Amino acid sequence: MTQHVSPPRDGTDKTAPVGQPPSWRGMLVRADVRTLSLLGVLAVLILIGGITKPDEFLDTRNLQLVLTQASVIGVVTVGMTFVITSGGIDLSVGAIVALSSVWATTVATQEYGFGGILFTAVLVGVGCGLVNGLLIAYGGMVPFIATLAMLASARGLALQITDGKTQIVTVEGVLDLGERDAYVLGIPPLVMVFAVVTIIGWLILNRTTFGRRTVAVGGNAEAARLAGIDVRRQRLYLYLLSGLCCGIAAFLLIILSGSGQNTNGNLYELDAIAAAIIGGTLLTGGRGTITGSVLGVLIFTTITNIFALNNLQSDVQQIAKGAIIVAAVLVQRRTASTT
Amino acid sequence: MPELTNRFTSRRGLLFGTAAVSAGALLAGCTSNESDDEPAANDQPAAEDKPGKEVTIGFAGPQADHGWLNAINDNAKSRAKKYSDVTLEITEGSNDTAQQIGQIETLINKKVDVLVVLPADGKALTQVGLKAMRAGIPVVNLDRIFNTPQAYRCWIGGDNYGMGLNAGHYIGEKLKGKANARVIELAGLDNLELTKQRTQGFDDALKNYPNIKKVARQAAEFTVESGQAKMAQLLQAQSKFDALWNHDDDQGVGALRAIEQAGRDDFLMVGGAGALSAFQAIKQDNGVLKATVLYPPTMAASAIDLARALGQGKGVSGMAEFEIPASLTLYSAVVDKDNVDTYMSTGFK
Known part of the structure; x- marks a missing residue:
């Protein structure tokens, strides 16, 4: 898989090593083509939505709806993109969202109000990320296995806390954030959080040493170690970051659904991985793009939205979703290789 | 070399571990869900109360x-x-x-x-x-x-089919005399046969009311999260409809949240299963949820x-047979404002 990546291992969408003009230009063009092809897919989807359901689809409320639905999984995907870029995988994201959301909505936590819920959601996410990171970076466990174990135990713990019951949130301050009155200039608060996380994520990956180290570790961990990067510490931070994103996402989900349930975050791991891969992040590591991941999330959410508006049933939705994943990746491959 | 790093690792791991444990301890107090509610149970007297054979x-x-x-x-x-x-x-x-x-x-x-x-x-x-x-x-x-x-x-x-049937009849009676009435359905997990049965029963009941048309159906996954997501889309897709049947009160929590977020109240909603939160909403009677169909x-x-x-x-007391029946299909009663008090104690969380 990694063979077709050109020699300079640094492959994020905008940054490139200075002093190598040809590959620098090639990289930039290729990255742009990748992003452009994703925008193309999105444009086609918008066209389909606009033609089939002009009144319902091309509507401010629908735009707000699509972006709101994308926020929760979007934040998770930003964290996932970092982990995958470093050559790892985090299968536990859905379970961490579930655990954070139920821990933050217990009767005891809700007594502490808005702050208590936010604090707990974020801290539980970070805590799970920490355990993942320690097991992988210092315990020498394979990411697949360590996060799979976290998936199982976090879901189990979530079930133990809720006892299978739906925990309804009664803290007004939290609920209000999900209402239309909380929109600023027509932008829902959830979407703002999503945007901020995306921008910060983009800056970290593309404009900081931390981002370059992440790419380096993913490209060739041994080379990165020899170049003086503390690979293990880097890995620890990355899973911590993914956990943090899950905690934030859990808080958004609590606002959105007004409750905590142990079934929350069902199959988020697959959605986040799929969005990142469609976006152009290499599953083998060494290349990652936040822009692409976010576009991947938006493509999925838009598809779901168009299907629901056209009253297509789940069976058709699933078949089409699979076909579109394949199509999107093929289109990307073609456009990327012809330039 | 590996041994050396391992020892180093474990010490650092210990440090981080301690940090994690203390953060955990800080949070541990927050897992409590203690409340003084009784578990859902039925107060109906038992069949034959005289103690018999162990x-x-x-x-x-x-x-x-x-x-x-x-x-x-x-x-x-x-x-x-x-x-x-x-x-x-x-x-x-x-x-x-x-x-x-x-x-x-x-x-x-x-x-x-x-x-x-x-x-x-x-x-x-x-x-x-x-x-x-x-x-x-x-x-x-x-x-x-x-x-x-x-x-x-x-x-x-x-009786899953009966659930759909009774929900359909309830909505049918409520919308009687309303020309071109529009109904939508928020189904449960489509992978399950019971979802198909519920939808079948609902459709069969609606056939009795020629003035009603089912205009949309989307399947959620019995979870609050999916209920919110699917309902939000349905509300966007259907700017006007008269009634909604939601298969499951758990996903109904999410559906009600979506309805609230969209600021809609121009229709009546019927739930399914019989959750406590649904009973309470029906009793308060200040939202769209007017009834729920039991799956007791x-x-x-x-x-x-x-x-x-x-x-x-x-045998079963109150019946002539000496033996208990081979099969008992329970009735999917419709619980609305008039009879909700009877069922309140059976509501589950």
Whole structure:
């Protein structure tokens, strides 16, 4: 898989090593083509939505709806993109969202109000990320296995806390954030959080040493170690970051659904991985793009939205979703290789 | 070299571990869900209250990972406690077929008098039902039915088709006389046969009302999260409709949240299953939710009644037969503002 990546291992969408003009230009063009092809897919989807359901689809409320639905999984995907870029995988994201959301909505936590819920959601996410990171970076466990174990135990713990019951949130301050009155200039608060996380994520990956180290570790961990990067510490931070994103996402989900349930975050791991891969992040590591991941999330959410508006049933939705994943990746491959 | 790094690692790991543990301890206080509510249970008097022959009932159910299944366990336990002549051997719930088979085999080996089984998967557990029956232990099959009647002495369960039927009739009567009425359906998990049955019943009922047309149907996944997501899309797709049937009150929590967020109140909503939060909303009568169709978890209490009667060789009181029936399909009653108080105590969380 990694063979077709050109020699300079640094492959994020905008940054490139200075002093190598040809590959620098090639990289930039290729990255742009990748992003452009994703925008193309999105444009086609918008066209389909606009033609089939002009009144319902091309509507401010629908735009707000699509972006709101994308926020929760979007934040998770930003964290996932970092982990995958470093050559790892985090299968536990859905379970961490579930655990954070139920821990933050217990009767005891809700007594502490808005702050208590936010604090707990974020801290539980970070805590799970920490355990993942320690097991992988210092315990020498394979990411697949360590996060799979976290998936199982976090879901189990979530079930133990809720006892299978739906925990309804009664803290007004939290609920209000999900209402239309909380929109600023027509932008829902959830979407703002999503945007901020995306921008910060983009800056970290593309404009900081931390981002370059992440790419380096993913490209060739041994080379990165020899170049003086503390690979293990880097890995620890990355899973911590993914956990943090899950905690934030859990808080958004609590606002959105007004409750905590142990079934929350069902199959988020697959959605986040799929969005990142469609976006152009290499599953083998060494290349990652936040822009692409976010576009991947938006493509999925838009598809779901168009299907629901056209009253297509789940069976058709699933078949089409699979076909579109394949199509999107093929289109990307073609456009990327012809330039 | 590796040994050296390992030692170094473990010390650092210890440091981080301690940090994690203390953060955990900080949070641990927040896991409490203590409240003074009683578990959902039925106060209906038991079949025959005079103590009779001692009966040991083995109970095996799936993992109680959502409200309704949790209520099933509570109902079975509290019912058994009411009888001084009943001992309940309850297994830890499991969704794993192999594990549940093992648990039931253990109960057979313990020679319990009667078995009550709510299989994780009815078809997959047929064999162990047969095994129990052959060993002379009568089986009360709860809700998810075995492949063959040979595997149980008595089946008791809910009526999914009837749920849809009653929801459809309730909505039909409410919208009577309204020309070109539009109805939408928020279904449960489409992978399950029971969802198809509920939808079938709903459609069949609506056929009786030519003025009503079902304009949209989307399937959620019985979870709050999916209920919110699918309902938000449905509301965007249908700017005007008169009634909504939601298959499940758990996902209904999410659906109601979406309705609130969209600021809509121009239709009536009927739920399904019978959750406490739904009953409370119906009683308050200040939102769109006006009724819910039962899929009563009290069936587990009745299953204990039946198992006790089997163990003591009795029939069902109030019926002429000497034996208990081979099959009991429960009625999916519609609970609305008028009768909600009767059912309030059976609501599950």
